[in-house]
Amino acid sequence: MSRQKPVVVVVDPKTPGNIGTIARAMKNFGLSELKLVNPPELHRDDDAYGFAGHAREDILPNAETVAFDDIVENYHTVATTAITNEDSRRHVRYPFKTPVELRESLKTTETRTALVFGREGTGLDNDELAKMDEICSIPASDDYPVLNLGQAATVLMYELRELTVEETQLPDVEQSRAPESDVERFYDLFSEQLDATGYDEHKRGKTTRLMRRLVGRAHPTDREISTLLGLFRRTNRQLRHRRQLLEKYDEPDRWR
Amino acid sequence: MSRQKPVVVVVDPKTPGNIGTIARAMKNFGLSELKLVNPPELHRDDDAYGFAGHAREDILPNAETVAFDDIVENYHTVATTAITNEDSRRHVRYPFKTPVELRESLKTTETRTALVFGREGTGLDNDELAKMDEICSIPASDDYPVLNLGQAATVLMYELRELTVEETQLPDVEQSRAPESDVERFYDLFSEQLDATGYDEHKRGKTTRLMRRLVGRAHPTDREISTLLGLFRRTNRQLRHRRQLLEKYDEPDRWR
Numbered sequence: 001m002s003r004q005k006p007v008v009v010v011v012d013p014k015t016p017g018n019i020g021t022i023a024r025a026m027k028n029f030g031l032s033e034l035k036l037v038n039p040p041e042l043h044r045d046d047d048a049y050g051f052a053g054h055a056r057e058d059i060l061p062n063a064e065t066v067a068f069d070d071i072v073e074n075y076h077t078v079a080t081t082a083i084t085n086e087d088s089r090r091h092v093r094y095p096f097k098t099p100v101e102l103r104e105s106l107k108t109t110e111t112r113t114a115l116v117f118g119r120e121g122t123g124l125d126n127d128e129l130a131k132m133d134e135i136c137s138i139p140a141s142d143d144y145p146v147l148n149l150g151q152a153a154t155v156l157m158y159e160l161r162e163l164t165v166e167e168t169q170l171p172d173v174e175q176s177r178a179p180e181s182d183v184e185r186f187y188d189l190f191s192e193q194l195d196a197t198g199y200d201e202h203k204r205g206k207t208t209r210l211m212r213r214l215v216g217r218a219h220p221t222d223r224e225i226s227t228l229l230g231l232f233r234r235t236n237r238q239l240r241h242r243r244q245l246l247e248k249y250d251e252p253d254r255w256r
Numbered sequence: 257m258s259r260q261k262p263v264v265v266v267v268d269p270k271t272p273g274n275i276g277t278i279a280r281a282m283k284n285f286g287l288s289e290l291k292l293v294n295p296p297e298l299h300r301d302d303d304a305y306g307f308a309g310h311a312r313e314d315i316l317p318n319a320e321t322v323a324f325d326d327i328v329e330n331y332h333t334v335a336t337t338a339i340t341n342e343d344s345r346r347h348v349r350y351p352f353k354t355p356v357e358l359r360e361s362l363k364t365t366e367t368r369t370a371l372v373f374g375r376e377g378t379g380l381d382n383d384e385l386a387k388m389d390e391i392c393s394i395p396a397s398d399d400y401p402v403l404n405l406g407q408a409a410t411v412l413m414y415e416l417r418e419l420t421v422e423e424t425q426l427p428d429v430e431q432s433r434a435p436e437s438d439v440e441r442f443y444d445l446f447s448e449q450l451d452a453t454g455y456d457e458h459k460r461g462k463t464t465r466l467m468r469r470l471v472g473r474a475h476p477t478d479r480e481i482s483t484l485l486g487l488f489r490r491t492n493r494q495l496r497h498r499r500q501l502l503e504k505y506d507e508p509d510r511w512r
Contacts, residue, residue, distance in 0.1 A: 024404055030397040054400050086427045088479035097475060098426070137300035137426055139417060141286040144310050145425035148280055151410045154403075158411045161395060168356070170393055171342045221351060222342035 005164050006078075006106075006113040008034040008153070009071050011128065016042055020051030020060065021150030022117070027055040029157040030164035034063040035071065035114075051150075063175055072131045075114035076129050078102060078125050079132035080156060082146045092126050096135040099159035115156060120149050178225035186225055187212050189232035196239035199252065261420050262334075262362075262369040263289040263328050263408070265422040267384065270376050272298055275405030276307030276316065278373070283311040288421035290319040290435035293368075307406075316490035328387045332369035335380050335388035336357060336412060338402045348382050353392040363418055371412060376405050442481055443468050444490035452495035454473065454509070 007028055013019055019042065023034055042048045042060070049056045071077060085094035097105065106113060116132060118124035129135070138147060138155050147155065157164070177183075190211050194204045220228075246253055269275055275298065279290055282359070287414045296315070305312045327333060336450045341350035353361065362369060372388060374380035386389070394403060394411050401412065433439075446467050475488055476484075500510055 021404065021407065025407060027400045028396045033344035051404070053402070053404065059279040061435065063482045074504070082425065084426060087432065088477035091477075091479060095475075096426070138414070139421070139426050140284045140414075141417075142423040142425045143285045143286075146309070147284050147410075148277065148309065151277065151284070153279060154407045154410055158394070158396075158414075161397075165397045167397070167398040168395040169330075169338065169398045170340060170352070170395050176343065202353070204318050219351075221347070234263055249463045 003046045003114050004110075005031055005033075006115050007031075007075065009035045009036055009037065009066070009077075009114050009116045010039070010149075010153075011037040011068060011116060012119040012123060013039055013117075014049070014150070016040055017047030018120060018148075018150045019063070020048040020055070022079065022153045023048075023055035023059045024051060024053040025150070025154040025157050026059050027128075028154075029117065029161045031127075031157060032059055032062075032164065034059050035066045036063050036202060037066060037068045037071070039063075039065060045205050056077075058150070071114050071116065074112070076111040076134075077114050077116050077132045078134045078136050079116050079129055080118070080136050080138070080152055081123055081129065082137065084135065084137045089109065092129050093135055096137045098158050099136060099141055102134070102136045102156075103160050103162060106160070113159075115153075117149060117153055128231075172181065176221060177219045178222040182222065182229065183215065183220060186215070186220075187226050188230065191247070192236050192237065193232060196236055196243070198255070260366075260368050262371050262416065263287075263291055264330065264413075265293065265322070265333075265370050266293045266295070266370045266405075266409075267293040267324060267372060267380060268375040269295055269373075269405070271303070271396050271405075272305050272389065273303030274376060274406045275319070276304040276311075276405075278409045279304070279311035279315045279319070280307060280309040281413050282315050284307065284410075285417045287413060288315055288318075290315050291322045292319050292326070293322060293324045295319075295413070296319060324384065326386075327372065330368070332367040332390075333370050333388045334392050335371050335372050335385055336388045336392050336394070336408055337379055337385065338372070338393065338396070338408070340391065340393050347392075348385050349391055350391045350504070354395055355392060355412050358392045358412075359416050359418060362416070371409075371416075373409055375406060411448040415417075418431055428472055431473045432477060435480040438478065438481045438485065439471065439476060442471070442484050442488065445485065445492060448492050449495065452492050452499070497506060 001248065002152060008031060010019060010022060019039065026032065026034060032119065049059060052060045081093055083093065084096045085092065088094055116124065136154055137155065140147060187208060191204060191208045194207060199207070245251070264278060264287060266275060266278060269292065275292065275295065282290060284287065304316060308316045337349055339349065340352045341348065344350055372380065392407055392412065396403060443464060447460060447464045450463060455463065501507070
């Protein structure tokens with residue numbers, strides 16, 4: 001993470017709202033340097049600030065207006081484009097990397113990278129693309145692969161987050177499985193329940209295994225398992241009590 | 257791909273623009289069924305249609321207004337939330353899956369899934385979350401993990417594209433490497449060039465290997481290699497010709 005984080009460059013954006021959306025995504029995914037080539041004027045009360053979320057405090061007001069050729073000169077430039085060429089006969093948009101491939105290649109490279117996004121509607125033109133060092137394209141539906149500028153930038157920054165986000169909001173472990181002994185105790189209780197209800201003896205093993213597979217696949221948490229243990233203990237106590245009552249009162253067991 | 261594609265549900269959205277953004281992302285990533293709980297009125301001239309791109313033709317006008325409980329009743333529901341609980345002591349937002357984990361688990365499951373997004377700002381409330389079957393959370397910067405509604409939906413649908421997009425716009429092979437024999441011929445030419453320039457004999461092997469590693473890592477396309485072959489052949493011819501001239505004219509070789 002000591003690596004320099006990519007800067008984000010938007011070339012000739014027309015809509016303040018898209019600039020705001022990109023600034024917000026930058027803040028969501030740990031980026032901070034926004035550079036604009038030929039931007040519209042931005043005002044505190046327009047969509048740029050309206051869409052920027054907390055990025056209105058820092059990234060957006062600190063955005064720098066730059067010249068396209070200065071970016072080409074000073075950065076390893078990655079252009080984004082929805083449409084690529086099919087093969088190397090036309091190489092303005094070929095070869096390309098997907099966002100995942102770009103992330104993997106940047107992981108092991110010490111470089112100052114600029115993620116360059118083009119204008120709404122038409123993107124970067126061929127002259128601009130020809131000056132870029134790499135092409136990145138987001139896989140999308142062949143029917144309609146053209147993402148909105150802000151959405152494309154969001155997806156790309158999301159994919160690069162491993163390079164840019166020190167710490168996410170999520171706990172390190174997405175799920176901690178209940179202690180195995182507790183889970184086993186649950187299977188025991190389930191088996192006891194089958195027994196207590198007079199379940200067909202030949203089928204008990206198979207049915208317990210089914211429950212084992214079902215719960216096992218779900219990676220139960222300790223809370224889930226302790227809840228189930230409590231419920232099943234209570235159930236089994238009541239089932240056993242019913243049997244005692246049957247015996248005590250010499251009642252026929254009509255519900256086997 | 258015969259599996260049923262998820263439907264997208266937006267609960268209590270306030271801003272028509274976000275509905276448009278979500279509709280566009282759905283079309284970008286191969287989804288089609290949009291369901292809205294308590295939506296604002298949508299008009300052809302508002303931001304919903306303005307932001308929807310080509311989804312203004314089908315997904316948006318076909319969006320259905322539904323009741324939250326009907327979704328709970330009829331679908332395997334996946335709630336999205338930026339903030340999760342840390343562990344199982346509070347289980348309204350725990351355990352959760354990341355978008356990648358959700359994709360992997362849905363891959364092997366035949367089910368009718370609803371991706372449920374909450375209102376702007378506050379998301380789904382705890383009562384709503386309690387009725388959801390699973391929680392999905394997008395990893396983002398701990399400083400500011402709250403994505404805009406449209407951006408969150410875009411990222412999630414992007415990650416699920418393997419389940420929903422039959423064919424992307426990208427060629428199947430991102431890059432086809434030049435035939436190995438051509439690449440080898442290029443290394444031969446490079447070595448010949450070292451020779452023709454009178455490069456230190458002891459260093460030729462090492463320098464050729466350096467070029468081999470450099471070009472090899474880049475996976476050159478056939479176009480790149482055939483271009484280089486042409487260039488190097490021409491260069492070597494001219495270098496050899498210079499030597500002939502030196503001999504012919506008994507010139508000292510001052511540029512070794």
